[in-house]
Amino acid sequence: MKGVNEKRLFVAACLALLVTAITFAIRARITSVFIDDYGLASEDVGRAMAPAFWGFAVAMFAGGYFIDIVKTKSIIWAAFFMHFIGIVLLLMAKDYTSLFIANVFLGLGNGSVEAACNPLVTALFPDKKTKxxxxxxxxFPGGIVVGSLLAAAIMDSLNLPWQVLVAMLFIPLAIYGFLFFGQEIPETERVSTGVSYKEMMRNVGAPVTITLTVIFMILVANVGSISDAVTSNYITPIIIILVIAVAIIVExxxxxxxxxxxxxxFGCMLLSASTELGTTTWIEKLLDNKGIHPMMILxxxxxxxxxxxxxxxSLVHRLNPPGVLIGSAIFSVAGLWLLSISTGAVMTVVSAAVFAVGVCYFWPTMIGVASEYVPKSGALGMSILGGAGFVATAMVLPIMGKSIQDAGPVETIKGMSVLPMILVLAFIFLYILVKNKKHA
Structure with missing residues (x-):
């Protein structure tokens, strides 16, 4: 593309995602700080962390709907300033309210990164999108590795305050801001291929129902009375799911x-993201007393x-994306069950490795499937999937926190294994649909 520095933009996008990922590792480490040192209950910490996920969803949905109007560059710089404000506020957090507000800004910044950079990557590399x-x-996992090692070094080995760990975010933030500064940003693939906005909306299938569903999920994640009403029994969630399914079919x-x-x-993304991010966010409490530091497991x-x-x-080429997802779901089930019964350091590491293989390809392959098999869904489709994944995690975090308090870590891990069990069946169905679509 004329005037576009693909390599520099790709590196800048990767560093923006690095900032996003390190915030996840930091949250996983400081959950215990706000519980032990600041006196918050686990469920309250889960709710205070939730905006990092639903804020992500809000930013991604907004970016998906308006990126072609305000342009990708505007979304990128919105991400930069939201990140900056969120880091500053997190450094000053000391109670539920301040932690909640800091996570709102971090969530909006993180979501803006995904909303801008997923379509940017597909625009830069239209012939190898999934790869x-x-x-x-x-x-994302690379940044969590960096954040986990920094957390272990700064807070555990050097015994420095958690604020020092948070302040490290300013380094990659400054670098990605510099790399994006003054660069020519290409149009999204939808615009460059001439697909109309109306056609993009239509290819999402049920954009109104999906958007209203995500708004409802955000309310469940943040309004205690609504959350209690939804989770008070097993019948209510089933009825809600059936109503949403019927509305999607009609629309x-x-x-x-x-x-x-x-x-x-979209439905698969809700479950796969909750499996991956819910487990890793609560990893310090889920894998405590396993004979190895939870941050090392992370x-x-x-x-x-x-x-x-x-x-x-090469794996995607051999198995095709739906085949990869089936294998991922199977390994995720096995990994979670092994983690629930592991007793020592070695078995815990092996179990964590199985789980890692499982969740490894979930997120990018889900987005790749949408981009490959529903290409006209465009930037909106990718943003909806990313946003939905994070808002689902926002819902599951306080539920997991309550389960850890009431039932304990082992039962919580076993409960989470139900999600990838459902995904095995869903991905088999997806495989059949895609195969039939190819031969149609």
Missing amino acids: MLNRFHVW GRLVNKITLLFPLI AVVTGLMAVGRFFAG
Whole structure:
């Protein structure tokens, strides 16, 4: 592309994602600080951390709907300033309210990175989208490795305050700001290929229902009375899911007259993201007293994820994206069950490695599936998936926190294994749909 420095922009995007990822590692480490030193309950910490996820979703949805109007560059700089404000506020956090507000800004910054950089990567590399999306997303687990090692070194080995750890975020923030400064940013793939905004909306399948569903999920994650009403029994969630499913079918098939492939991918993203991010965010409490520091386990998990994503191209080529997702779900189930029964350091590391193989390809491959098989969903489709993944995690965090308090870590891990069990069946169905679509 004329006037576009693909290599510099890709590196800048990767460093922006690095900042996002390090914030996740930092949150995983400082949950115990706010519980032990500041006196917050685990469920309250889960709610205070939740804006990092639903704020992510809000920014991604807004970016997906408006990126072609305000341009990718504007979303990138919004991410930079939201990150800056969020880091400053997190440094000053000392109670539930201040921690909550800091996570709102960090969530908005993180979501803006994904909203801008996923379509940027596909625009830069239109002929190898899934491969380069996996390489871009190397920096999410890679950043968590960096953050985990920094946390262990700064807070545990050097016994420095947690604020020193947070302040380290300013370094990659400054670098990615410098790399983006003054650069020509290409149009999104939708614009460059001439797909209309209306057609992009239609290819999402049920954009109104999906958007309203995510708004409802944000309310469940943040309004205690709504959350209690939804989780008070097993019947209410089932009824809500059935109502949403019917609404998606009506909007997608009867109104938009299009396949429901994207809504299926959307549903799978809710479960896959919760499996990955819910577990890693609570890892310090879930794997305490296993004979090895939880931050080391987090480093092992995310390190293996980074390596796997870097070499994802050949695996995706051999198995195709839905095949990769089926294997990922199976390994995720096995990893969580092994983690629930592990008793020593060695077994815990092996179990964590199995889990890492499982969740490794979930996120980028889900986005890649949408980009490959529903290409006209454009930047909006990618943003909806990323946003949905994080808002689902925002819902599951306080639920996991309560479960850890009431039932304990082992039962919580076993409960989480139900999500990838469902995904095994869903991805098999996705594989059949994609195969039939190819032969149609």
